[in-house]
Amino acid sequence: MPWPKETRWLGKETPRVDGPAKVTGRAKFTSDIVLPGVLHGAILRAKWPAAHVKSVNLEKARRAPGIKAAILVNEGEFEVRYAGQEIAALAGTSKQAVLDALALIEVSAEPAAFVVKELEAVKADAPQVFAGKANLTEGAAKETGEVAAAFAAAAAVAEATVSTPIQLHQPMEPHGHTVQIDGDELTAWSSTQGVFACRDSFAKSMNFPQSKVRVTCEHMGGGFGSKFNPGVEGLLCAKLAQAAGAPVKLMLTRAEEGLAVGNRPSSFQKLKLAADAEGKLTAFEIYSVGTPGFAAGANQGGGSGGASFPAPYIYKPAATRVKQGSVAVNAGQSCAFRAPGHPVASVGMEAVLDELAVKLGVDPVEIRIKNDPHEIRRKEYALGAEKFGWKEKYRKPGASPGPVKTGVGVAGAAWMSGGRGTQAEIQVNADGTVEVRVGTQDLGTGSRTVVQVVAAEMLGLDRDRITVRIGDSRFPPSGSSGGSQTTAAVSPAIFDACENVLAELKKVSGLDDPRGANWKAACAKLGSAPLQVRGKWREGLSTGGAGGVQFAEVGVDTDMGAVKVKKVLVVQDCGLVVNKLTCESQINGGVIMGLGYALYEQRVMDARTGFVLNPTLENYKLPGAADLPEIQIMLLDMPERGVIGVGEPCTVPTASAIANAVANALGVRVPDLPLTPDRVLAALGKVPKGATGTAARPDATAGAFAAVAAAPEAEWVESNGGCHSYT
Amino acid sequence: MNAFSYVTAQTAGSAVELVRERGRFLAGGMDLLGEIKDGLAEPAVLVNVKALPGTREIVVAKDKVVIGANVTLATLAEHAEAKKLLPALAQAADAVGSPQMRNVGTVGGNLAQHSRCWYYRQRDVRCVKKGGSRCFARGGENKYHSLFTKNMCLSPCVSNLAVALSALDAAVVVQRGAKTVTLAIAQLYERAWSEPKAHHSLAADELILRVEVPVAAGARSAYVRIAEKNEFDWALVSCVAAGRIEGGKLRGVRVALGSVAPIPWQVKEANAALEGREPTAENAAKAAERLLKDAEPREQIGYKIPIAQALVKRAVTALAG
Known part of the structure; x- marks a missing residue:
């Protein structure tokens, strides 16, 4: 990688350039x-x-x-x-x-007539969201290897049935x-x-x-x-x-x-996983169904809000059978949501993997190191376990003395990241000031600061010399901020533009190295015409493929069902760190969002009125400051890999790690997210008879899984409409 | 939103006069403005009661603490003597909503607030509380609803202060026409027990002026609750225990549960089971059993029973100090 080895700004802790404007209210948002x-x-x-x-x-x-x-x-x-x-x-x-x-x-x-509940909508006699079309559509079963034989030959087989809620972007x-x-x-x-x-x-x-x-x-x-x-x-x-x-x-x-601008699709998952006596995964099976909203039926591969998701996620047992269904309900449509498909996939897979580890008597970290095909993640598990004190903290499920039981859990994530195609423009003025223009936008990840850091590093300048202008379609083009691609798409373009600036400035000024101490003298030679130079993304400065693992420690009050997450340790690969502060800030945000997914967030639909009962933040519960655990972040600094985005991988394994920690604390799995007190108490058998609870009932999920299994193995049909788009 | 007029009342008597023609009292406005914006209330006149004399003070007398209806929750929560003499009340005030809400919300408003049931708050749902014919929470999404009620509406009283004041045996002074009347907390809510449309016992033109909380030497109290979130969330269940400890034994003890009934939930037999006993977990369990004897663990609400049992234990044992 051509990035500098010795750095003044890259990889250091730089506060957001626009932080003061934001905290003083001077920053203009759309509503301003x-x-x-x-x-x-x-x-x-x-x-x-x-x-x-x-x-x-x-x-x-x-x-x-x-x-x-x-x-x-x-x-x-x-x-x-x-x-x-x-x-x-x-x-x-x-x-x-x-x-x-x-x-x-x-x-x-x-x-x-309408239907808003997934497990009702799958039934043959349910009202049809689109007249004449079945609510339930599903992909052909995907099979690799000899599944039945592999399960039959396994040393241990674990099963899990879990569900994940509709999460709103809010x-x-x-x-x-x-x-x-x-x-x-x-x-x-x-x-x-x-x-x-x-x-x-x-x-x-x-x-x-x-x-x-x-x-x-x-x-x-x-x-x-x-x-x-x-x-x-x-x-x-x-x-x-x-x-x-x-x-x-x-x-x-x-x-x-809360109604109409997208959401993360729900899922009901029935999983089965097998391993040989060594703990190597040999066979996997999943039946799942979820709703992406009123328009089901599209195989969106998880990329834009479909109900399907990658399975068996990051693991590679030789024999797999995957059958996923998507059911339409009369509710607002899903769309891309931070790491589409991945948190959903992770919750089911990491749950059944832990159940299998328990059956085999293998430590959850060990079974992951043994089976994770990704070298970096295997390294992260080892590093994280050491830092977290996993060996000291891990007890057999339910072994923690009560009434407030502690537990630990762990889970991993993959994300493709990547990013390319950005162009940038740099104008150097005779007074030595610099304007960088790029048509990206700051989704909140700190793009403006990233641009300034890269330019300051490459030009050898103080940051305050550099004014960054972004968020305008009249600037040189850059892609949308999605897929954790912005930093990896933008940084190389700035790098390239800076190289071009230096080459031009060398010519104009006759100075061999116009950077740093020579900068002012070099710029003075520009006269009345500022230097304008462009650059664009190029190979070799950024890459994709981020892996991360997270460890969670929880305390569960078994009298009242309350889960308190004490600590989350994130071990994240992000290649070359551009700005440590905003990188860690993204990871904090990812963990907090994952915490919300695990413990609090769920769109509640009412079966009889068809309304969203909790569209506002009164009852759609987002985590607040008082709910946050200690978040510890270990960045695997690997500058040789170039820039890699982290915005999405860091939210993927949080809920899985927390759910596994709760299962470890209690010795029983709370199958449905979010893990609210009523569900924890129900899983502990403490809710009196007569109450049905809010958890997905086995008789209802069994019907849904049977429907997915039985439905004709059709090709995916076209979507009946997109998320939140003008049709 | 309908057009409305706005008037500032200078006396309690004129406030109740002015409100009579389809009016609503406006103090902090935390609940009222939400109801107006959501189309649940269409008052013709808002009667600002914030200027009423003597309603913004906390006065500590020898045998009681008098708290004006316009005292904000933040003021109450931070009041040094209230915290010392009536810890459960200060804790209950401190647990309401967010700091912004506590800075604006008042004692009177917290007591007189309307249902937070998510069916009631839906503009397009006409439920029994709004004069319709059914309670949608029955057989619906009712995890935040009542274990006890005598009427069709399942929505619980969620006022934090009501639970605390109930256990503290407080009285509420209300302007009724030209007179003031004094109501026990049980009386302030009794209509909500039997009438589905009622949020409390007050008529639209009755105004809470102040709360009087008796204080005895050696009085102790504790507020405990559980919510899904640690802050800025409604209690799933709350509990207040209040009483004195004499020679290690409980005297004059009362235990109240919140968010389980349309009224703060007290049961005489439960209090009697603690009277003269030590504040132990075992004795608390006996009281909890009596408190929860008639609970209906319907559909999604049953989990509140083990929570209530745990909270009663924690509140009662907290009195041991």
């Missing part, structure tokens, strides 16, 4: 953009989980005080497939005027845009993970040339995969702006965030 004459937009959403809409009359709303534009989402008759589906949108002079006028829109609809900044159409130019201020993707999407849907559309996103408050495109709300915002002839701001409410 106030244009002269801006109107407020809002969306009318269906209050039926299923209905046939015959007509929508906007006239009364259009005449309401302050209303300047009223538009329909669909022309003519259409079907409503979930409560929260967009029907119409209004723009007006105040937020309240618009909210009040929404109530004046007349919708003539015939409510229809970014702190809701989805939203401000759109201004001025003549033939469209400008959008978007809360987005992809300014170029948004530009292209606005251009296509609004029929504008791409050259006439500009999307900016100076700061944004999280997306986690749900902000790759303008979404229905973005395009409604643009159409309202067009209809009103005035700029429109449309930010979703917290409750809307």
Whole structure:
């Protein structure tokens, strides 16, 4: 790798460049953009989980005080497939005027039968989300090796049935845009993970040339995969702006965030795993079903929110049978969510692996080292176990004395990372100041700081010489921030641009090395024309394939069922560390999100009304500061591998490690995530008879697994619609 | 949101007069503004009661502590003498919501807050509490609901202060027409026990002015709860034990459970089982048994029983000091 060995900035701890602006409120997020004459937009959403809409009359709303534009989402008759589906949108002079006028829109609809629970929707007689199409679709069983024979010959076979909930993205900044159409130019201020993707999407849907559309996103408050495109709300915002002839701001409410902007699909998994006497995995089988929302039926390979997921995840037993189903329900659609498919896959696989380890009497860390095909992860298990004190802490399941039992668990993750295709532009001024422009955006990972660190390192300058401008589709193009690819896509482009700057500056100034002490003198030779140089991503500076493992230590109050995570140790491979602080910050965030998945988060649907009961943060429970464990991070600094993103792998194994730690503490597995007190107490047999609880009941899951197993082995059918997109 | 007028009342008498025409009292507004925004309340007039004289003080007298209805939860939680004399009450106040909520929310508002049932709070659900014909929590998603009730509505009283004040045997002074009346905590909530639409016993034009908490020498109390999250979350179950210790024995002891019934849950036999006994885990278990005797462990709610048993044990043994 051509990266420097001795560094001043790379791999060191650099605070976020925009930190002061963010904590003082000076940073402008989308909702802070106030244009002269801006109107407020809002969306009318269906209050039926299923209905046939015959007509929508906007006239009364259009005449309401302050209303300047009223538009329909669909022309003519259409079907409503979930409560929260967009029907119409209004723009007006105040937020309240618009909210009040929404109530004046007349919708003539015939409510229809619906189903919102996965285990009901798989039944043959369940209401169909799309009339004439089965709710349940599944891929052909994928088989490798002789599965039956391998199980028969195994020294031990373990089984596990687990479920994972629908997790909502709930970014702190809701989805939203401000759109201004001025003549033939469209400008959008978007809360987005992809300014170029948004530009292209606005251009296509609004029929504008791409050259006439500009999307900016100076700061944004999280997306986690749900902000790759303008979404229905973005395009409604643009159409309202067009209809009103005035700029429109449309930010979703917290409750809307819980309905219609994506989620992580649920899963019900029945797993079986076998090993030989040495503890080598020999056979694996899984039946699973989950819902990606109203539009099931797509084999999205886990990449964009489908209900399928990689199995047997990171392990490679020779004989495997994998059969996964996807069931449509009348609820909002999933979309990409931080490491799509992986946390779901990890929870099931790591659970059955621990059950197998117990049966074999093998230590959970040892069975992983023995079976993990990834060399780096094997090293991480060994390093982590030492640091964590695994040998001292690990006890046989349930062996911890009560009533507050402690337990430990461990799990691993893989992520492809990678990233390429970014271009960057550097302008050097005669006074020695530098502007770096790149059309990436800061999803929250610290991209702006990463750009500054790389430029400062390569040019041999103090960081304050370098102004970084990002988040604008007029800057040199960069891809969307997804797949943990931004740092690995952007850093090489900055590196390349800096090399080109130095070459040019050498020519202009006649100085052999214009960096550092020579910088000012070299720049002074520029005169009145600043130097402008471009660079682009190139091979050899970044790579993909991040592996990580995590260890968790928990205390479980067996009287009350409360789980307290005491400590999480992360051992993460991330190649060359660009900025230690923001790298660790991403890992902290990944662990916290995994903790939420393990203990708190779950979208609750009501079977009889079809509504999401907890769309807001009152009852959709995100972890808060008081819930956080000690998070210890060991970065496997491997600069020879180049830059590798860590945003996703660091959230994958957290919930699995916690669930395994809880099982280790209790000596019994709590099968359903999140591990709430009611479920812990139920697993301990402490809930009185007569109560059914919130856990998935075996008779109901058995029906679902049988349905997946029995359904014809069809090819995957096309998706009936995408996440959160304008169809 | 409907248009409404806004008026600041200078006396309690005028406040209850002004509220009569489809009005609501506005103090911290924590609950009311949410109800208005969610379309659950459409008041014609908001009567600001924050200026009422004498409602923002905590007065410590010889035999009681008087807490004005407009005292914020943060003030109560941080009040040095309240913390010393009425630890359970200060702890209960400190456990409400977030710091922002405690800075704004008031004692009166916490006691008079409306149901947090997630069916009641849905704009498009017309449940029995809103005058509809059914309780959707029955047979629905009811893990946050009641173990006990005499009416169709399953939503529990979730006021932290109600549980504490119930165990502390406090009284609430209420403006009723031109007069003030004094209600025991049990009376403040008794209507919610039998009437599905009631959140408490107060009529729309009755206003809490202050709370009077008796204090005896040697009084002790403890508030314990469990929530799914460690902060900023509703209790799944809470428990307050209060009483004196004389010669190692409990005297004047009361134990109340929160979030298990539409009222703070006390059972005389449970208190009697502790009277004159030591605050041990065994004695607490006997009291818990009596407290939970008639609990209905329906569907998703049954897990609250073992939690309540554990909390009673912790609260009672905490009185040993």
